[in-house]
Amino acid sequence: MKLSLGCIADDYTGASDLANTLTRQGLRTVQTIGVPSDDLALPEVDAVVVSLKSRSIEAEVAVDRSRAAEKWLRGRGAGHVLFKICSTFDSTDAGNIGPVMDALRTDSGDAIVLVTPAFPETGRTVYQGNLFVGSVPLNESPLKDHPLNPMHDSNLVRVLARQSRTKVGLADLATLSRGAEAVRGRLADLSGKGIGAAIIDAVFDRDLETIGAVALDHRLSVGASGIGLGLARALVASGKVKAAAAGAVSDAPVGGPAACLAGSCSQATLAQIANAEKVMPVLHLDPEQIIAGPAEARRALAWASDRITDGPILIASSSTPDQVSALQSRHGRDAAGHAIEQAMADIAEGLVRSGVRRLVVAGGETSGAVVDRLRLPGFLVGEEIAAGVPVLRSVGSDKGEMLLALKSGNFGGPEFFSDALKLMR
Ligand SMILES: Nc1ncnc2c1ncn2[C@@H]1O[C@H](COP(=O)(O)OP(=O)(O)OP(=O)(O)O)[C@@H](O)[C@H]1O
Numbered sequence: 001m002k003l004s005l006g007c008i009a010d011d012y013t014g015a016s017d018l019a020n021t022l023t024r025q026g027l028r029t030v031q032t033i034g035v036p037s038d039d040l041a042l043p044e045v046d047a048v049v050v051s052l053k054s055r056s057i058e059a060e061v062a063v064d065r066s067r068a069a070e071k072w073l074r075g076r077g078a079g080h081v082l083f084k085i086c087s088t089f090d091s092t093d094a095g096n097i098g099p100v101m102d103a104l105r106t107d108s109g110d111a112i113v114l115v116t117p118a119f120p121e122t123g124r125t126v127y128q129g130n131l132f133v134g135s136v137p138l139n140e141s142p143l144k145d146h147p148l149n150p151m152h153d154s155n156l157v158r159v160l161a162r163q164s165r166t167k168v169g170l171a172d173l174a175t176l177s178r179g180a181e182a183v184r185g186r187l188a189d190l191s192g193k194g195i196g197a198a199i200i201d202a203v204f205d206r207d208l209e210t211i212g213a214v215a216l217d218h219r220l221s222v223g224a225s226g227i228g229l230g231l232a233r234a235l236v237a238s239g240k241v242k243a244a245a246a247g248a249v250s251d252a253p254v255g256g257p258a259a260c261l262a263g264s265c266s267q268a269t270l271a272q273i274a275n276a277e278k279v280m281p282v283l284h285l286d287p288e289q290i291i292a293g294p295a296e297a298r299r300a301l302a303w304a305s306d307r308i309t310d311g312p313i314l315i316a317s318s319s320t321p322d323q324v325s326a327l328q329s330r331h332g333r334d335a336a337g338h339a340i341e342q343a344m345a346d347i348a349e350g351l352v353r354s355g356v357r358r359l360v361v362a363g364g365e366t367s368g369a370v371v372d373r374l375r376l377p378g379f380l381v382g383e384e385i386a387a388g389v390p391v392l393r394s395v396g397s398d399k400g401e402m403l404l405a406l407k408s409g410n411f412g413g414p415e416f417f418s419d420a421l422k423l424m425r
Pocket residue numbers: 011013014146147148263264265266287317318319323324327328336337338339340341362363364365366367407408409410
């Protein structure tokens with residue numbers, strides 16, 4: 001297998017978002033959980049997205065894991081590697097976007113790296129280096145209240161400069177609108193001044209196409225699914241990849257009971273849970289009880305076993321921003337987050353033991369904890385439920401075939417849980 005594109009995603013939902021985008025553009029794509037073991041039988045593909053859970057861990061560990069993934073991808077012939085970050089640039093001044101980018105840039109030998117989280121399809125645009133979420137700057141969006149990495153600065157040149165060893169510059173929309181050669185000229189100017197990373201504006205998909213074409217001159221780029229779309233279109237346009245027909249993945253029904261788990265506390269997920277209450281039984285976990293011990297996860301499993309044969313259920317830990325901050329001030333941010341993620345993994349494990357083979361999970365960290373616990377090595381990408389969220393079909397699992405949907409906290413329409421279950425038969 002010789003890869004046309006290698007990708008390293010810093011969380012699992014982000015990885016399936018990217019795998020979805022690449023698949024929709026005609027790249028045969030597989031999502032792996034971590035660096036694949038040598039005995040994992042992978043189909044012939046154009047792109048591999050290695051999912052890491054490295055967004056909110058110590059920067060040094062994130063760097064080591066990303067480098068290991070890069071080595072594996074380059075070893076399979078990937079000439080270009082995309083480091084997939086969140087479209088809302090989720091990170092802190094300690095990392096992990098800057099440190100991982102610095103390390104991968106050193107490995108790739110590129111003088112300068114293009115960086116953009118723009119993903120217009122989901123309302124993420126970048127102008128003059130400022131990230132907008134819908135119509136508001138990042139620091140006024142719900143991301144200001146994120147439980148793990150609240151975002152308080154929308155100027156990504158500043159945000160990335162605080163995390164990176166290299167100087168960071170800007171390639172603005174005016175330059176981009178003059179075409180690929182103008183962007184190449186701007187990058188040459190910046191790297192001539194010793195600047196090693198450029199935030200690049202993008203508002204429309206056509207901007208991403210220009211960015212994709214320029215990025216392919218380099219060995220590394222950093223961004224969200226938007227730059228993935230640009231790279232995929234550039235690979236197809238240049239004839240390096242022959243676009244595959246849609247629907248290449250089997251849609252054979254998996255059947256059996258279905259369950260949803262929500263650990264995301266985003267406004268979008270809170271609204272989706274409220275809507276799910278109208279159509280399925282919903283259990284709201286007590287976060288204090290989760291931190292107190294394993295009894296809360298056991299209570300959830302007992303509750304589920306009384307209902308799961310009658311239809312899908314939803315179990316949620318999600319709370320409002322005020323409740324999240326109150327819990328974090330009592331127990332610490334990381335300890336609270338970790339305990340809840342592990343309880344979600346316990347619940348997922350119990351559900352699968354009792355026969356569940358169709359699972360919808362909301363939240364990147366939550367999905368990471370669940371998929372790790374279920375020891376699922378990888379996925380093929382099926383139908384799209386909502387922008388950035390495909391149906392995933394497990395490959396190489398010892399539990400038989402499973403269908404999953406891993407939803408980024410902010411993604412999906414108001415009826416997301418029922419929308420997902422309709423496509424996961
Ligand atoms: N009630 C709660 N109080 C405090 N923390 C919570 C609560 N419920 C869940 N959490 C934690 O909040 C974090 C949510 O992160 P997660 O990545 O799962 O969702 P998200 O950030 O909305 O999604 P994404 O990363 O895809 O945007 C997890 O660490 C989770 O355990």
